[in-house]
Amino acid sequence: WERLSGFSGQLSDILANGLSNVHQVVTIAPTDAGFSSDGCGTWTSNLSAITSSPTATFSDGMFIVGTDVEAGRWRAPGGDGCYWERLSGFSGQLSDILANDFGTVTPVVTMSASDAGFTSDGCGIWQMY
Secondary structure: EEEOOOOOHHHHHHHEEEOOOOOOOOOOOOOOEEEEEEOOOOOOOOOOOOOOOOOEEEEEEEEEOOEEOOOOOOOOOOEOOOOEEOOOOOOOOOOHHHEEEOEEEEOEEEEEOOOOOOEEEOOOOOEEE
């Protein structure tokens, strides 16, 4: 997916982008000229919970803290391909990343109530710790 400032087809039109095999949350700004995606499925503005409970275990994806996952301490099995990040927003820009790590065995992450989101890919099942 790409958030766009214009439609010239040049790289300079890309405000932010993402490439993932897990579900994503993206904030499209009113100043964006457009949004493009390929192979992402259907996008929706429905931001209701995708987990059964904010304290339930979860796996790969992008989650809204306070809606999908509860702020607090979480851990997962992790491993060589584990990537996670705590987010201040969903613009897709690097400045949204509060903290991240890659390749950690048994990562322990403390999500803050002020975090907007959390992303996990290849870490296994996260559970409250």
